[in-house]
Each structure stands twice: as C-alpha cells, then as structure tokens.
Amino acid sequence: MAKATKAAAQAVAENGNLDTALRGLVGYSMKRATNMLQADASRVLDGYGLRITTFSALAVICDHPDVTQSQIAAALNMERSNTVLIIDALEQAGLIGRHRVPTDRRSYALRATLEGMKTRDAALKALAAHEDDMLRNLDQEERATLMALMGKIAPRS
C-alpha cells in the first residue's frame, strides 16, 4: 500500500473510494462506466483499423445505403464538419464509396463496399462479445432495464 496522508489513507482503507460525493451524480457514474466500455471498444476496433467514430458511421452506412454525410451527423449526434474526416478515412480504407447523387449535386450517396460490410459485421460481432463479457454480472432482464432507463434521460426542459 502506498504511503498517504492520514485522512485520505483512512478513506482508502475503509472503502477504497475518495469520490463518494461524485458517485451520487448520475453523470459521473455513467461517465466512469462509459469510459470503461469505450476504452475496451477502442482496443477492439483498433484490430479492424477502425475508431469508434469511423465504426459508428460505417454501421449507419451499411444499414442505410445512399445515406448522406449530413444524415450521418444527425444520426450520430455530431457536427457535419466532423463527419468529413471520418468519411474520408472510411473511403481511403476502401470500406465505403462516395457516389454522386444526380438529383442533388451537393451531397454524396454513401455506400459500403463488400469489404466494408464484412468489416462492419466482424467488428460488431467482436464488440458485442466484449460487451457481453463486461456485462456478465447483469442478466438479460437487467440489461434491458439498463437500456430502457438510459433511454428515459432527456435534454433539459
């Protein structure tokens, strides 16, 4: 055990937590859980040459061929400007293609390549397996409850 000042060391000895007050905040506790899940997801996706954002965009494109960058931004709750480099990366990796739309020359119709579809499927499967492990202490009903409760969180009224 590390040397520590008295009061803090005592708190550590008691329950190992110095952040008791913060744990009462849902945002704080959720951030910690999210960080754990995201860090693991990043490591998994790295094996497929993807980051979390590029994987997310790829998944949307696979499920919705001919989607536009603006639609992806809206779906993933990000700024349009930030989609550019993400789509660039997917295109350069040969996972998707930008196709011009005859009826609107401003936008691109994004479509996954065969490799893109395969990569998505494999990555999604790997992610699900890792999540399943990290959620091993929750049964199916508890997982459903967790998702439902998170879905009830709303923007400021």
Next chain:
Amino acid sequence: MAKATKAAAQAVAENGNLDTALRGLVGYSMKRATNMLQADASRVLDGYGLRITTFSALAVICDHPDVTQSQIAAALNMERSNTVLIIDALEQAGLIGRHRVPTDRRSYALRATLEGMKTRDAALKALAAHEDDMLRNLDQEERATLMALMGKIAPRS
C-alpha cells in the same frame, strides 16, 4: 424536412433513427446519454470557472483534506500526469492550496480554501439540480436501479 436519398429518408420518416444497430450496444447508448449529461454539466460548471475534471478533483480535495495528487489520479481513474495541470488550475484559481508534507517531501497535501469549499458546494448543487431535471422521467427507484446496474459493469475478465 431535409431532402435526402430515398432509403435513408424513408428510415428517418419511419422512426427518425439511422443508428438502430448501434443502439443495441450498451456502450453506444450509454455514450449518447453520457454526452448529453456531460455537455450540460460542462455548461453549468463553466459558470463557476470549472471544467469537469477540475470540479471532480476539487470535490475529492474538499471531502478528503490532505489528499495527494496520486490519490486523486487513482480516485478519478486518470493518469498521474494529467492531474498536474488540473491541480495547477485549481491552485491558480485560489480554490485549493498545495501544502508540503513534512514526512514525505515528494508529495503535496492538497487542501481546499474557503472559497474552494463554497465553489464546490454551489457547483455541486447546480449540477444536481440540472441532473434532476434531465432525469425527470425517472422516479427515485428507477434512478437507484440505474446507478446499481451501472455499478455492475465490470472490466474484461
């Protein structure tokens, strides 16, 4: 409604979601909820001259006088190196003080100033109020369940 390619536009018309597959991942859904809470928390804390990380560190210091930077890093699940600038910011804002420890000249005993205590109390109160609003669709039992379920998520086995 924005002009969109056919298939994607249809999906949007149906349920407004292009990310159905991703929503099945707990990590993805939790990230979305977390982002919402964190963005709001950042705005709140900005009013107190704090960021999420500086507020978190301040809260730990207030609750555990004479805590060290390493202990804060461990408590907040961050790297020691990243605590330095955070503690610097709190010190320069006059919210905490670095005090030398006679028994160990390597470490600092961090203590909040009176203003630090006041700032923390006010910020925490404001954060709790904002969370209470964003969680208005969950009753007390549901909030407790949410916290309990998040706490069951574990690192990879």
Next chain:
DNA sequence: ACTTGTTAGCTATGTTATATAACTATTATG
C-alpha cells in the same frame, strides 16, 4: 552506508472526440 527499486510530481507530446466559424457550390423559396 550503499545499491536497487519504487513512488510523487512534472514535462513533453500525441490522439481522439467534440465544437464553432466561415467559406463554396448548389438547391429551394418567395
């Protein structure tokens, strides 16, 4: 006491995610 290993804080650096403003080309609207 002296070497060895560890700890605390610090510095530098890099990446990822996110946000904003401003620009061009194109399309929609009054």
Next chain:
DNA sequence: CATAATAGTTATATAACATAGCTAACAAGT
C-alpha cells in the same frame, strides 16, 4: 431573379485521455 437554406468542406480550438521519460525523494535489502 434575389434571397435564403443546405451539403460538404476547411481551419481552428479545446477537453479528455494516454504514454514515455525525467528528477527528487523515499524504502528496503544486503
């Protein structure tokens, strides 16, 4: 046709997070 809105882009900034390496100080074993 003039004006407004939209799609994509560029540039830029910041927060959070991570890694490697460094110095000073302490701890432990011989």
